[in-house]
Amino acid sequence: MWTAVIAVVGTLLGSVATHLFQRQTAERSAVLARAEQLRQERIAAYSAFAGALVDYRRGQNDRWHRAMEAPGSVAAEEARIDSYRLRSSAHQALIRVQLVCDDPQALDLAAAAFEVTNCMHEAPDETDRSQRSEQARETLSEFIGTAAPGVR
Template sequence: MEAIIASAIAVLGTLLGSGVTFAFQQRVADRGQEFTRSEKLRQERLDAYTSYAGALVNFRRTLVHLWFCTYARTDEQTYEDPGPVAMRSYELRSSAQEALFRLQMLTGDEALSARAQALFDEVGVVHKTESREEFQSRRDSTREGIAGLVGAAKRQL
């Protein structure tokens, strides 16, 4: 009888050990999957944030160029026709807006999303002034805004 009880205890111990091992392995696997998911999301956010910042810089650069083509003319100098530059700015605006949408879909930070939208709007009017002083102010503000957005996105990653 003692042999049967000893065998039953050994079988129960083995089953209990197997159950604990399974539960432990399942937790390790779940943690591994969660880490993989979070790392993939981090990489996607990094790509979205850098793509948006790059698209915004290109859009801004073209609008600055457009301002110079439109308002910085003198009688002695010949400048580039603003028409093609304006067309290029529309293309870059679309690219920046697509990148903005991707950022907004991937970020979990509503403040960052709102900041990105506000910066897009601010960049979009950088060239809409005849005053050189106001243009320079907008130019500086958007440059600082892009740098600030990159800093805020970096902290989120």
Template sequence: MLGTLLGSALTHLSQRRTVLRAERFTRSERLRQERIDAYCAYGGALANYRRGQMDYWFAMHDGRVLEGESIHQLRRETKRLRATAMEAMFRAELLTHSAEMGELGRQALKAVDRIPGAQSRNELSQVREASRSLIYEFIGASRRHIPGLNERE
């Protein structure tokens, strides 16, 4: 009888550890997936905002407005795209403990913000490249904060 009780207690402890390990794995995998989604969404939102800023710049400097649109509509669209990018940035920041990721994300957003301020095509080229580089840098850095992405298969 003592052996049965001891065996039962050991089985219970073993099962409890297995359940806790499975719960921990599920939580970490969910966080991993949420980080992938958040970082990708932010990178995509930045790319869309960047495209909108460039459309607005060309409309202002070259008079290139797509058919059926006005400068005011383009400006409203860039504001909407910026709000979307900020929302994505907040989500990404909530899912990381990395100050580096938050700083890179804000730098990329600020770089895109500078596009309409370019006074010439040469200056536009510089701010376009800076914003592109910072978006890529943010996405590249995000790999270090997602377990399993840096491991060789």
């Protein structure tokens, strides 16, 4: 009789231990899946932001050049309108970065890169425009360098 009791108790203990291990494994898998999903979302958001900001920077340079070459011309007006469209895309990408990034330094750099790019068309001369364009490129590179470790 004691043998049967020991067998039943052993079976129950084995079932409880198996259940606990399976639950712990499932919870660990869920945490890892969530972390990987967030990592993928960050990669997508950061790369979309970088691409949108590169396009916006190009548009701002184009806007400045068209305005300097022929102020008030059709080409200058088209470049200005295109820069608004590119700014909207870059701003949307910045918002997406703000939603998935938890690094305050990376967030500050993303906002700074957007703002520097946003002000490029206000440059009074070629030297200042070139400096602003380079500053925008460098600030974006700093953002990428700061954000990258979070997705590796």
